[in-house]
Amino acid sequence: MTDWVLHLIDAGGYWGIFALMVIENVFPPIPSELIMGIGGIRVGQGRMAMEWLLVAGTLGTTVGNYFWYLVGHILGFARLKPLVDRYGRWATLEWRDVEALDHIFGKYGQIVVFVFRFLPAFRTMISLPAGLFRMGHVKFLAWTAGGALIWNIILAYAGYVLGQNFSEIDKYVGPVATACVVGAIGLYIWRLATWKPRG
Numbered sequence: 001m002t003d004w005v006l007h008l009i010d011a012g013g014y015w016g017i018f019a020l021m022v023i024e025n026v027f028p029p030i031p032s033e034l035i036m037g038i039g040g041i042r043v044g045q046g047r048m049a050m051e052w053l054l055v056a057g058t059l060g061t062t063v064g065n066y067f068w069y070l071v072g073h074i075l076g077f078a079r080l081k082p083l084v085d086r087y088g089r090w091a092t093l094e095w096r097d098v099e100a101l102d103h104i105f106g107k108y109g110q111i112v113v114f115v116f117r118f119l120p121a122f123r124t125m126i127s128l129p130a131g132l133f134r135m136g137h138v139k140f141l142a143w144t145a146g147g148a149l150i151w152n153i154i155l156a157y158a159g160y161v162l163g164q165n166f167s168e169i170d171k172y173v174g175p176v177a178t179a180c181v182v183g184a185i186g187l188y189i190w191r192l193a194t195w196k197p198r199g
Contacts, residue, residue: 005030009038014048014056021057025064032061036152040159050160054152061148062141065127069140072131077102080132105133110143117147 008016017039024030036057042048105112109130116126130140 005034006038009035009042014052017053017056018060018063021060022064022067025061026067032057032151033155036155037159037162040156040161041163043156044160044163050156053156054149057152057156058145058149061152062145065144065148066141068125068127069131069135069137072128073134073137075132077132077134101129102133105129105135109133109135110139113140113143114147117144117151 005020008020010016012019017035020030020035021032024032024035036053039048039053039057040050043050043053113126113130113135127140127144
């Protein structure tokens with residue numbers, strides 16, 4: 001994976017960073033830690049400028065998340081009830097759970113979206129309910145971009161400071177990302193097996 005990411009970054013420059021961050025947020029198997037970390041290395045080598053790296057990475061993150069926000073926004077809260085009534089068992093939720101989430105987003109939506117930017121398994125997933133529960137477009141984009149910028153600064157500067165040693169980090173980033181996905185799947189299977197409707 002690292003070689004492919006390196007090739008795309010070196011061939012596409014800032015556009016490569018942007019494209020990878022969009023892809024990472026639409027189809028999450030490529031960790032943003034790797035993309036922005038390599039970008040930070042390129043800054044240290046004088047091949048990129050930090051400010052443009054952060055612009056490309058943050059725009060890519062925001063666009064990728066906006067895709068899932070729009071999916072939720074188009075589906076809409078009203079259309080959700082028949083789906084929950086019919087398939088709620090597989091999502092392990094009832095309509096009252098959806099109403100509770102709607103209430104949470106109504107009061108704390110901006111904070112939820114911002115905080116979830118820093119959680120590996122959930123930073124993309126949170127965009128779907130944000131759209132479903134009709135969080136405003138501008139608010140969603142602003143809080144997503146704000147959280148993404150902070151996270152990207154941390155990752156890019158980590159790559160800048162670590163330099164070539166960042167290749168060692170990739171040995172751990174991949175397994176950690178895989179462990180998060182496996183853990184999320186395991187949690188879902190456990191919840192599915194033990195879930196009972198409250199009636």
